Amino acid sequence: MILIRYVEQSLLRLYAQGLMGGTVHTCIGQEGCAVGVVSAIDRQRDMLFSNHRGHGHYLAYCGDIHGLIAEIMGLPIGVCGGMGGSQHIQRENFYTNGIQGAGVPIAVGMGLAERFKGTGAVSLAFLGDGTFGEGAVYEAMNLAALWSAPTLFVVEHNGYAQSTPSSLQHAGDLSRRAEPFGIPVTRTEGADVIAVFEVANRLLGQIRAGKGPRLLFLDTHRFAPHSKGDDFRDREELERINRECDPIQRLAAQIGADTYEQVRKAAEIEVDIVLQELGVQ
Amino acid sequence: MNTESYLDSIRRGLRGAMESDERVYLIGEDLLDPYGGAFKVSKGLSTEFPKRVLTTPISESAITGLATGMAIRGLRPVVEIMFGDFLTLCTDQLVNSATKFPLMYRDKVRVPLVLRTPMGGGRGYGPTHSQSIEKMFLGVPGLTVVSPSLAHDPGTLLKRTILESERPVLWVEYKSLYPKQLLNGGDELRIWQVEGEDGYPLAVVENFSGSDPDVVVIAYGGASVPLFESMRRLIPEEIRVRGLLPSRLDTRTKTPWWFSEITGREPIIVAEHGTRGFTWGSEIAAELNLTFFGRLVAPVRRLADADNVVPAGRGLEREVLLNEEQLIKAIVESIT
Ligand SMILES: Cc1ncc(C[n+]2csc(CCOP(=O)(O)OP(=O)(O)O)c2C)c(N)n1
Ligand SMILES: [Mg+2]
Numbered sequence: 001m002i003l004i005r006y007v008e009q010s011l012l013r014l015y016a017q018g019l020m021g022g023t024v025h026t027c028i029g030q031e032g033c034a035v036g037v038v039s040a041i042d043r044q045r046d047m048l049f050s051n052h053r054g055h056g057h058y059l060a061y062c063g064d065i066h067g068l069i070a071e072i073m074g075l076p077i078g079v080c081g082g083m084g085g086s087q088h089i090q091r092e093n094f095y096t097n098g099i100q101g102a103g104v105p106i107a108v109g110m111g112l113a114e115r116f117k118g119t120g121a122v123s124l125a126f127l128g129d130g131t132f133g134e135g136a137v138y139e140a141m142n143l144a145a146l147w148s149a150p151t152l153f154v155v156e157h158n159g160y161a162q163s164t165p166s167s168l169q170h171a172g173d174l175s176r177r178a179e180p181f182g183i184p185v186t187r188t189e190g191a192d193v194i195a196v197f198e199v200a201n202r203l204l205g206q207i208r209a210g211k212g213p214r215l216l217f218l219d220t221h222r223f224a225p226h227s228k229g230d231d232f233r234d235r236e237e238l239e240r241i242n243r244e245c246d247p248i249q250r251l252a253a254q255i256g257a258d259t260y261e262q263v264r265k266a267a268e269i270e271v272d273i274v275l276q277e278l279g280v281q
Numbered sequence: 282m283n284t285e286s287y288l289d290s291i292r293r294g295l296r297g298a299m300e301s302d303e304r305v306y307l308i309g310e311d312l313l314d315p316y317g318g319a320f321k322v323s324k325g326l327s328t329e330f331p332k333r334v335l336t337t338p339i340s341e342s343a344i345t346g347l348a349t350g351m352a353i354r355g356l357r358p359v360v361e362i363m364f365g366d367f368l369t370l371c372t373d374q375l376v377n378s379a380t381k382f383p384l385m386y387r388d389k390v391r392v393p394l395v396l397r398t399p400m401g402g403g404r405g406y407g408p409t410h411s412q413s414i415e416k417m418f419l420g421v422p423g424l425t426v427v428s429p430s431l432a433h434d435p436g437t438l439l440k441r442t443i444l445e446s447e448r449p450v451l452w453v454e455y456k457s458l459y460p461k462q463l464l465n466g467g468d469e470l471r472i473w474q475v476e477g478e479d480g481y482p483l484a485v486v487e488n489f490s491g492s493d494p495d496v497v498v499i500a501y502g503g504a505s506v507p508l509f510e511s512m513r514r515l516i517p518e519e520i521r522v523r524g525l526l527p528s529r530l531d532t533r534t535k536t537p538w539w540f541s542e543i544t545g546r547e548p549i550i551v552a553e554h555g556t557r558g559f560t561w562g563s564e565i566a567a568e569l570n571l572t573f574f575g576r577l578v579a580p581v582r583r584l585a586d587a588d589n590v591v592p593a594g595r596g597l598e599r600e601v602l603l604n605e606e607q608l609i610k611a612i613v614e615s616i617t
Contacts, residue, residue, distance in 0.1 A: 047354070083385045090386035095353070099377045105343040106378060109350025109358075116306075116356065123350075136373075139343030146338070 001031035001193060001248050003267040004056045007065055008224075010271060011055070011072060015228045019280055020073045022085045027056035029223030032247030033156050034060045036196025037124070037216065040204055043093065045121040047114070049107035050096040052087045053156070057126060061094045065274045073278065101127065101134030104153070108144045108213075111151040122150045122207050130161020132174050138181075141213075145181040148212040152203055153178065155215065156190065158222040163232060178215040190220030191247040194254065221245045287435060288459040291397075292322055294436030295359065298443035299330050302357060305443055307334045308348055309361030319363045320399050320459060341370035345396065349379040349449075352394040359443055364410045365400035365453065368418070379449040380423035394449045395442055400428070401503040401554050402586075402602050403457035407593035413503070413555035413586065415453050419531055419564070426530040428453035430505035432464045432472050432484035433528050441480065453530075455503030455554070469516055470509060475542060481529035483539040487522070488512040494523035495616050497543065499565060500552040501526055504603060508552060511608040522612060523547075530561055536568055545573035548615035550582045554603055557585035584611055 008026040015024050027034060034056030038048065043061065050057040058068055064079060071078025072086045079091050087098035097103050104125045111123035131137060132155075144151050157174065159166050166174070178185050188199045196218065203214040221241040225231035231238075252260040275281040285293070299305045307323055313336045317324030327334035337344050341362055348358035362368055368375075375396065382390045402411030418426055427442065427450060429435040435454070442450055464486065466472045471490055474482040486509065487494065500508045505526055512522045527539055543549070549569060551562035566581040587601040 049350075080385060080387045088381075088385050090382075090388060090390065092388070095382075095386070097378055097381070099373060102346060102373055102378050105346025105374070106350035106353070108343075109347035109352075110354045111350075112347065113351040113354035113356045116351075117354075136342045136346060139338070139340035140346065142338055143340065143343055143347060147335075 001035050001251060002264050003063070003065070003270060004031045004034065004059050005248060006267050006271040007059060007069065008055055010275060011069065012224065012228060014073070014280055022072070023227045024072065024086055025053040025227050026224045027053050027222070029241070029246065030156055030158060030190060030220045031056050032193040032196055032250070033154070033190040033218045033220050036190070036193040037154050037200045039197050040200035041122070041124065045093070045114070045119055047093045047107070047110045047121060047123045048095065048126070049103040049110070049124065050089070050094065050126050051100070051103060051128065051131070052098050053128065054089060054096045054126070055086070058089050058094060062091060064091065065271060066277065067091070069274060070278060100131045101136040104137050105140035105143070108140045108149045108151050111149045112147060115150050120208060122152060122204055124152045124154055126154045126156065128161060129155065129157045129159065129166050129174055130164070130169060132177060133169055141178055141181045141183060144213040145183050148210070150207045151213045152200070152207055153183070153213065153215040155217045156220050157217060158220050160222065160226070160233070162226045175217045183213050183215050185215045185217050187217040187219065190218035191245045191250050193247055193251055284465070285436070285463055286459065287431060287461055287463060288320070288322060290434065290436035290463060291439055291454060292324065292436070294439030294443070295323065296326060296329070297436070297440040298359070299326065299333060302444055304355065304357045305333065306351065306356055306358045307361065308337060308344055308358055310337055310339060310363050312336045312361065318361060320456060323361065341367050342374060345371040345374035346378065348394050349374055349392060352379070352392045353382065353390055357393050357443060359395045359397060362396060362398040365398040365414060366409050366412050368398060368414060371396065375418070375424065375449060375451070376421055380421055383448050384423050391447045392449050393446050395446065395452050396449065397452040397454060399456040399459070400453045401455045401457055402591045402598055405593050405595055405598060408590040411591035411598070415451065415530065416555050416560045418451050419561055423448055424531065425450045426453065427451070427481060427528055428455070428502035428530055429528045430484060430500070430502055430526045431458055431461055431509065432486050432505055432524070432526050433482065434463070438481065438528060453502060457503050457506055461506065464509065470512060475539060477538045479529060479538070481527070483528070483542065484526040485542065486512065486524040486526065488516050489521040492521065494547050495521045496550065496612050497523050497525060497547050498550045498552055498608070498612070499525045501528070501530060501561070503554045504552045507603055507605040507608050510605040511612065514605065514609060515612065520612060520616065532564060532568065536572055537565070540568070540572055543569070543573070545576035546578060548579040548582070549577070550584060550611050550615060552584040552603060552608060554586055556588050557583070558588065560585055579615060582611055582615060584608065
């Protein structure tokens, strides 16, 4: 989590310095979701379909800081040779795309393919609350439940889509959208990485046991702007969530100050080394 | 002599692909027996391969996405979209996902996805079930668009496409062709295939022998019906027509290989279904101008459907769709 935080803070800095273009959707504040969920998967066989806010998912999956930063800088040594940038990252079992909702049916198809092949792999689809506006999501949920796809839907509910609060886009309760399809929903606080890990682990076990798709609904908060740009959210509210809902502070309290400091220092050094290698320190 | 119908040929291709490779899955609406698909193309297949024919809800977007995911993970899904008109609902998955992945990802991701769909009018289905909208999918990087005519062997081509393609293919079947018998050289039209570098042959059809043509008509898919009809009718007039029918439409990367069959010494007409303008024919005409500049005896003519919706009423529909009278008129005009 700390590593992800440092990487993304560096990205915002590099962007401000004009060293990269395009969009940079950071998951600052949401790292508990990425690390908790991805730590529970079997990286050798499970598949992740991430979304536009995928740096954290990617780093939790493979820790490839160098490939990620270089990719966002548009360099040929980036993970996708500079072709993809921030939103189109792929490596081994990790996939992304910049189209909201489109990855959800694809993830279901991936899971089904592995089930047909009998590999026991599970697919994960990450989506934000705003993406519940896309019809493809519901088509995919219906098919996943109907055909008992080994898929875990992971919703990162941060209450906003770009500039628009959830209350201006969605009627009803998002956390209950999947239930009528017969997909059990488990709701957890994303800031508690250990709780996220435990729940994800349990749900993956159920899916692997052939019980069909599950949905993990994570309440979380985005601390930084949607991308690198404007943020018109209430200042005081932002300060409050920063104080109260930071997954890293939570973890620090759980693991103790000494351990936290060791991890923090190591992460800082690791990111600095990569930035130096890329000549942007 | 081959007396297969277009539909039987396609079904044979599907069956052959499923039989020879367990990774082939058929996915689409209403595919199960006894119904066997809206146009009966998949009839019998769900009985023979019950685990690999998946009937779906009415979810064209998700079906395309799902099949994309299956293709990425090593299967060879074949999606049937019930009517070509509904491709609009698959567009996002095709344009923004399936065709993008092989071109933008780190690993050389393969997306061996074949999207089959019946296209075109002639059956009175009306404005939203009769269109020819494949032109909207021409020029999408990484998308192969194929539409065999009556002069091809569609089943064999389809089987090979399903078993061998590594990237998404949009496979367009003109529904007006389904009940028709494939052209087999048994009547007054001579026919032969020219194999090209991409594995998608050009069919050459002539209504004469032993000399040069008066006119060359380039067409594909459903336009083969009015073209062959007009060629037959022009035999008594001794107007010599050579038809060139490519089976693969996308030409975006370079001049089509089958231009080698063209000299420019005869007037050329490009004929197709679909609303006129901004079409496959426009692109072919532009390429002909570039390739044969200074050698063309006349400007390339283009024929297509009217710039209108396709009406349901038979008489009205006929006025809108490209037909043999228009073709005969254009052919006669071009040589006088
Ligand atoms: C089909 C589509 N429409 C619009 C966008 C532009 N867009 C990118 S992110 C975003 C908001 C997504 O909100 P949410 O799903 O809640 O995820 P979050 O950004 O909060 O993580 C929008 C509208 C897009 N990428 N794709
Ligand atoms: Mg959101």
